[in-house]
Amino acid sequence: DENGAIYRNAPPSLKFFMGTDSIGRDVFSRLLYAGRISLLVAFVVTILAETIGSLTGAISGYYGGWADEVIQRFVEFLITLPLLPLLLAFSALLRGMKIPGLPDEWSSAVIIAAILIVFGWMGSSRLMRGMVLSLRNQEFTEAARAVGMSNFGIIVRHMIPNALAPIIVSATLSLGGVIILESALSFLGFGIQPPIPTWGNMLAEYQNDMWTQPAKVFYPGLAIFICNMAFNYMGDGLRDALDPRLKM
Template identity: 45%
Template sequence: MTKTFPLSGQSVAINLQRKIFQKPLASLSLITLIIIVLSVVFGPIFYRVPIDQIDFSQTAVPPSWQHPLGTNDLGQDQLARLLIGGRISLAVGLSAMAVSLTLGTLIGAIAGYFGGWWDVILMRITDLFLALPQLPLVLLVVYLFREPVTRATSPEKGIFILVVLLIGLLNWMSVARLVRGNILRLREMEFVKAAIAMGAGSNHIIWRHLLPNVLNLIIVAASLAVGNAIITESTLSFLGLGFPPDVPTWGQMLYTAKDYLETAPLMAVFPGLAIFITVLSVNYLGDGIGIKNS
């Protein structure tokens, strides 16, 4: 019979490192993500081309020494906009992931550990959210509340908050079910019963003994949540319901390029590749961590 022991933060980190570096695809994905993050964080510091500089004599030109990724329909440098847009797209993905992960982990832990009516009520709420058509609902809510939220704050901040909260609040259910199922199993283990016998409180048992043992699975769910959030934000921007046109997210760049697919296809290729490579790397990294997870 397989035994499960409480894991420390250090043992979880060692376990994750072993899983990543034993799998070439996961290692390559991690390296790719590090390069992407470093590029969007530090790239604009060294590549100081203004993203709002308009030059109608250089509209939709192909890549050159002056513009390594070409320009858009207003003559704005695509590389500069891709780097700044990456910051925003990754910020949306990570923030929405944090919302969904926090909510899903809390609900799953409470339902799994306490059981009874807590489990019944929280899982019925989870089923209700799972039944909702997510993308149409996101489109509807953004369409209805975009103007009021942006008037109350600012166009950039308002859309960021609205998109992050919407994506996060509609993607916690799989995390909750994952955490609940594993905690239902773990709470019957000897180390949990020993902690209860020693007088440990529920909060201590959940945070110190149970959640560290499902941390690997939570990280896998987090990777999927980041990818899903980036795709959802890109979809909203591509449909004209995302950030304002002067905010160059990857999805917004695709929205701008859709009218130039025949005359200047590279306008769509580079932001599309950025989304594709980022989401693919995140998902492969999550798969690498999740394989043979105990």
């Protein structure tokens, strides 16, 4: 419209803290909205991936035997695959898929989140398995078996809660990685598609202005860097607080 034409590529000012883009949109407002989307995807992916990983790892470690062999061989197979090329391949394959009941522009966000979940649970599974292996023969586990508690009840009520501290740390550290992966996919055009803004597709959109208005590229890049560093420091802090070995 007329206002958009007037404010195209406006420099930073009191009205537009970070200026405007080539069609007159406020860069600061878009950055905040994009942050909401990027963080929402990161939290949803991390929570679901850590939940799947914790359950599979607990089952693998508690039951042992063929269940442990099957789950761990599958985990090892997935870990050996190159992550980014695999994400790009699946994103390209599912790029045009529409999800019934969702607006077309949100389908890409759900698909990307699902792909990141599918390939993001293996680390927490191996971590939980290791913790459960050290817990399954403890006295409280034997006591739970003696009073007739089911194996599933022992896993849910005793194994997972007692192994939760390292999983919380792992989840916090994973948040930054998910943000970087989602941003990389969106930057390359295989992630969340416009008109939904994310920090990744903002970088892709503003790269043509890199030499004339480099600040436009700097802002979403800085947001990704700050969030990643913040989650890494938070994870380190939680590890120091929750790991009793570091308090000795």
